[in-house]
Amino acid sequence: MQKYSYNDLVDAVVIGTGAGGAPIxxxxxxxxxxxxxxxxxxFWSPQRDFATDEREQKKIYWNYERLSAGKxxxxxGRNNSGIGVGGSTLAYTAFTPRPHPDDFTLHSDFGVGKDWxxxxxxxxxxxxxxxxxxxxxxxxxxxxxxxxxSGYPLPPNEINGxxxxxxxxxxxxxxxxxPAANAILxxxxxxxxxGERRAxxxxxxxxxxxxxxAKASMDVTFIPLAIHFGAEIRTECFVTKLGVKNGxxxxxTYLDNGIEISQECRYVFLCAGAIETPRLLLMNxxxxxxxxxxxxxxxxxxxxxxxxxxxxxxxYKGIPASLISEDMRRPKxxxxxxxxxxxxxxxxxxxxxxxLSRATGIWGSELRNKMKxxxxxxxxxxxxxxxxxxxxxxxxxxxxxxxxxxxxxxxxSHGENEKRMCAHGEKSMTEIWVRAGATNIFKxxxxxxxxxxxxxxxxxxxxxxxxxxxxxDINNLYISDNSVFPSSLTVNPSLTIxxxxxxxxxxxxxxxxx
Amino acid sequence: xKRQTSKYWNLTQEILDSEYLTTPTKIALKARIEKNDGLCxxxxxxxxxxxxxxDLLIDQDSENRIIEIAGFIDERLQxxxxxxxxxxxxxxxxxxxxxxxxxVDAASEQLFQKKFLLLSKQQQKKIxxxxxxxxxxxxxxxxxxxxxxxEEILAETTEVYFSHPWxxxxxxxxxxxxxKGWAKLKLNQEExxxxxxx
Numbered sequence: 001m002q003k004y005s006y007n008d009l010v011d012a013v014v015i016g017t018g019a020g021g022a023p024i025x026x027x028x029x030x031x032x033x034x035x036x037x038x039x040x041x042x043f044w045s046p047q048r049d050f051a052t053d054e055r056e057q058k059k060i061y062w063n064y065e066r067l068s069a070g071k072x073x074x075x076x077g078r079n080n081s082g083i084g085v086g087g088s089t090l091a092y093t094a095f096t097p098r099p100h101p102d103d104f105t106l107h108s109d110f111g112v113g114k115d116w117x118x119x120x121x122x123x124x125x126x127x128x129x130x131x132x133x134x135x136x137x138x139x140x141x142x143x144x145x146x147x148x149x150s151g152y153p154l155p156p157n158e159i160n161g162x163x164x165x166x167x168x169x170x171x172x173x174x175x176x177x178x179p180a181a182n183a184i185l186x187x188x189x190x191x192x193x194x195g196e197r198r199a200x201x202x203x204x205x206x207x208x209x210x211x212x213x214a215k216a217s218m219d220v221t222f223i224p225l226a227i228h229f230g231a232e233i234r235t236e237c238f239v240t241k242l243g244v245k246n247g248x249x250x251x252x253t254y255l256d257n258g259i260e261i262s263q264e265c266r267y268v269f270l271c272a273g274a275i276e277t278p279r280l281l282l283m284n285x286x287x288x289x290x291x292x293x294x295x296x297x298x299x300x301x302x303x304x305x306x307x308x309x310x311x312x313x314x315x316y317k318g319i320p321a322s323l324i325s326e327d328m329r330r331p332k333x334x335x336x337x338x339x340x341x342x343x344x345x346x347x348x349x350x351x352x353x354x355x356l357s358r359a360t361g362i363w364g365s366e367l368r369n370k371m372k373x374x375x376x377x378x379x380x381x382x383x384x385x386x387x388x389x390x391x392x393x394x395x396x397x398x399x400x401x402x403x404x405x406x407x408x409x410x411x412x413s414h415g416e417n418e419k420r421m422c423a424h425g426e427k428s429m430t431e432i433w434v435r436a437g438a439t440n441i442f443k444x445x446x447x448x449x450x451x452x453x454x455x456x457x458x459x460x461x462x463x464x465x466x467x468x469x470x471x472x473d474i475n476n477l478y479i480s481d482n483s484v485f486p487s488s489l490t491v492n493p494s495l496t497i498x499x500x501x502x503x504x505x506x507x508x509x510x511x512x513x514x
Numbered sequence: 515x516k517r518q519t520s521k522y523w524n525l526t527q528e529i530l531d532s533e534y535l536t537t538p539t540k541i542a543l544k545a546r547i548e549k550n551d552g553l554c555x556x557x558x559x560x561x562x563x564x565x566x567x568x569d570l571l572i573d574q575d576s577e578n579r580i581i582e583i584a585g586f587i588d589e590r591l592q593x594x595x596x597x598x599x600x601x602x603x604x605x606x607x608x609x610x611x612x613x614x615x616x617x618v619d620a621a622s623e624q625l626f627q628k629k630f631l632l633l634s635k636q637q638q639k640k641i642x643x644x645x646x647x648x649x650x651x652x653x654x655x656x657x658x659x660x661x662x663x664x665e666e667i668l669a670e671t672t673e674v675y676f677s678h679p680w681x682x683x684x685x686x687x688x689x690x691x692x693x694k695g696w697a698k699l700k701l702n703q704e705e706x707x708x709x710x711x712x
Contacts, residue, residue, distance in 0.1 A: 049538060052690050055677040056542035062598050069602035077598025160699040201695020211536065212695075311701040314708060316689040318699040349687050353676040357668050361646060364639070365573040371676065372685050402594075409602055 002230045010034040013252045013265040018087020019497040020481030021271030022218035027505035029229035038237045041084035050211035054350040057208040060090045071413035086219035094183040095321045096495040103489045110337035114486040117467035126499035134216035135189035138181030144326040157186045160318030162378035166344040169436030180324035183216035193228040204316045248476045274450040274483040287471045294394040298488040299447035301384035305429040307438025320346040336420040340384030359444040382425035386488045454483040469504045520680035534691030551585045554592040571671045586674040614663045620654040686711040
């Protein structure tokens, strides 16, 4: 790997190596720029380091403590936050549906939330590129959405028991289902400059770290590509300060083994996710003339319904989310704006036990007996739009974490739209599960992903970054991660985070060359 | 402390030694079985109290205790490890546990004029139910929200208990044996290892 000196003036420092940062590191390095990436966690070697055990795999989740507030406080850590080269893609389920064009016009369509300053057309070529590069497995033609320029390079992954049950229930209700698009290889696949990756062997532990490389996390895709082109990845480096001179960032300071190191740079790409990105800006009191840093926090409605079945399910095997329906994206019967996807879900045992206990409160012999049915359990969840509200935001608390930095406090409460969507979704899912043969049905209230805290927009008074994801206040600062989304989209965010990252990199390079 | 072993000891050992597991999985699961008992963070009284509470939460026989749940919690608190979040308004985990355990004893003295460890099992379950529903004296529980305290201690007990290989074998979980992956993904299909677990 290339090694730059701290005293070198590098072209770009990228903070974070997840879905927002890794594509930028690769793109900039390929264009010949001197790029240093700073990652708070380790560079794992999955085959050697990753165990098929949820407790052992705690090491891939962000465990610096966050304070969770509001009426529907979120769980963090393994619920939504990764650490290490690859960021949260180390733990993502790699469920990668494309948004539809109307995902970007929420306000125009429903009069709530915000429109994006860009549209599907601005990202389409990047969805094409990503699906080919990462090796996304999916059905061609895709049953929903506009026609595409290219089909999926690989056929869909094999569906598992939970997916069969969702098929059965949906069929009876006339709901269309399909194998889902997942960034998980259904066959061996070769990527230029990266090498060959193996096909998925159905471990079902995607959310606890893929040990085979079949899941397209950044550490086995864009990061090796970036290294090939000469980028330097520095690990276990925690960024604390952004030094500003003459209205521009001239250096990034980080802790490496407790020592403060500063790297001089010409541009900064802040890609640390919707909690750490605003946190860093608030700690340094920069880039916030709009007052929107930390505001507009969103988390997808992700209510789950579980049931027990006569059949053996063994829910830990196969792609956790192998079946999808997009029929509820804009349901006609809705009394709410936007809508949701339906997904079948498998689950690892400790995650199930923990969610079960928190959601139902059962304990003692009742809990023990319930867990005996684990091999007969299957779930289904909705994945729905969350609106931005004034009452959902991030702030710095007065409590210091083990690095001496202020812990973030995140306020989250469902608004009326989310409550109505949950009611609609619970009804749909319960109907589907009853038809599929479920008994002892129970629900788990949940929200997924962390979104919106440094949003894109056309007006400097209302947004943190412009449509090129450049800060309105500091013209050599770019933000690229889930924090820039002005609306949540109905779909899972990772594919769009990566597509936007590539778009931002290309626009930047165009300007950089001229 | 005398260690009991599970009746699933043999089958578990067989599986953990087999070629069904990858090396990192073997290392993690064997270390869990071999973990020494706690007492780095809690004092002896608090440790005993926590142990009995955990046993009740998961219906483990305290007389013939097999999984030392409190030992795992003790280690985590000693190392001050976090899972990345806590409810705002709840104190940090170490304080939650130490103050929470004191409050359990206080609730026990209030209702039954005896400390928790001296109560009958029925009485102990009643105290825990009251804490879970928040049906407790506000003054004793001023620092700790009893409903959230119960939720946290139940969640941690659950996670510790069900991550133990002996417990996993007891509910026929074979997921750790995925070195070669899984091929039988459909309803009612079983892999060889899963059949062996029945």
